[in-house]
Amino acid sequence: MDRRKCAWPNSGQLHCPLKQVGIASAARTTPDQALGAETEAFSDSGPFRRIAGRTAVDQAVAQVAELIWSGQLRSGERMPAERSLSERLGISRPTLREAVHRLEHAGLIAVSLGRAGARVQSDLVPLQLLDEMPHINRSDISGLLEARRALEPRIAQLAALHGTTEDFDHLLRLVVKQRQAPPDWDLHCQLDTRFHLAIARATHSPTAYALMRELQRRLAVARTYFLRSPQDPKLLADIHEATGRAIESRDMHRIESEMSSHLGWLERVWERESGMPRLRSMPNFLTPLAEPSLSGRRSRGRASSR
Numbered sequence: 001m002d003r004r005k006c007a008w009p010n011s012g013q014l015h016c017p018l019k020q021v022g023i024a025s026a027a028r029t030t031p032d033q034a035l036g037a038e039t040e041a042f043s044d045s046g047p048f049r050r051i052a053g054r055t056a057v058d059q060a061v062a063q064v065a066e067l068i069w070s071g072q073l074r075s076g077e078r079m080p081a082e083r084s085l086s087e088r089l090g091i092s093r094p095t096l097r098e099a100v101h102r103l104e105h106a107g108l109i110a111v112s113l114g115r116a117g118a119r120v121q122s123d124l125v126p127l128q129l130l131d132e133m134p135h136i137n138r139s140d141i142s143g144l145l146e147a148r149r150a151l152e153p154r155i156a157q158l159a160a161l162h163g164t165t166e167d168f169d170h171l172l173r174l175v176v177k178q179r180q181a182p183p184d185w186d187l188h189c190q191l192d193t194r195f196h197l198a199i200a201r202a203t204h205s206p207t208a209y210a211l212m213r214e215l216q217r218r219l220a221v222a223r224t225y226f227l228r229s230p231q232d233p234k235l236l237a238d239i240h241e242a243t244g245r246a247i248e249s250r251d252m253h254r255i256e257s258e259m260s261s262h263l264g265w266l267e268r269v270w271e272r273e274s275g276m277p278r279l280r281s282m283p284n285f286l287t288p289l290a291e292p293s294l295s296g297r298r299s300r301g302r303a304s305s306r
């Protein structure tokens with residue numbers, strides 16, 4: 001769409017968050033489909049997946065849900081009025097109304113009488129509403145955690161290099177939001193996702209953001225299905241604050257160290273909670289400063305420490 005016409009909140013960020021939905025058909029896989037059969041994308045059945053019909057309503061729902069999930073549309077914000085929104089999305093008003101009805105039914109938005117647009121009323125997005133969620137098997141978790149190690153410290157350092165004071169303030173405001181949020185672990189998981197996406201957005205690189213987005217989508221699916229026990233939200237907020245302060249300091253060694261502690265915390269939670277006695281041993285080149293390899297931690301009996 002034409003960026004110049006976009007008046008959406010935060011439209012000065014990486015890209016205008018509203019994309020034309022139009023008439024399209026593409027593969028769509030729900031988390032239930034993706035996870036129910038625990039089928040590898042490249043299993044005996046080959047790399048082919050079922051193609052299901054995907055309507056303009058589905059796409060409009062997924063787009064708004066993702067904007068809320070990623071924090072580009074925030075709780076309390078008002079969406080554009082119906083006519084404007086239908087034009088931006090490239091869909092008819094009846095189609096938009098059906099999408100809005102679904103989002104309202106899911107508790108994500110509230111529609112008031114009159115001409116004003118709907119208001120976002122929840123930060124907690126059911127993953128089924130998001131678009132084409134990935135396949136994640138239990139056996140994928142080790143690779144997922146390794147990919148975080150390979151990617152996230154570098155993205156945090158790029159955020160420090162290219163981010164603005166406003167970006168850093170936003171990260172720390174997200175920590176405040178975490179501290180003020182009710183003790184709902186699903187909500188805290190989504191606020192965690194939002195924090196990591198905000199780090200990627202601070203790189204001002206669409207490619208870094210796209211990589212982080214895919215990583216976070218995979219983590220969200222994996223967490224939802226394989227890691228159900230609530231953890232301490234205060235500890236998570238403390239870890240995020242330390243990470244945010246390190247990025248703000250632009251001290252690359254400090255960022256490396258904090259990110260290593262940050263990712264190490266989730267790895268140890270995962271070891272305890274996933275029912276897997278061992279994760280794949282983390283190679284030293286992915287844990288360069290603060291964290292020894294998992295096998296090293298075990299041998300020193302530190303596996304349960306933060």
Ligand SMILES: [Zn+2]
Nearest residue numbers: 192195196240
């Ligand atoms: Zn985190």
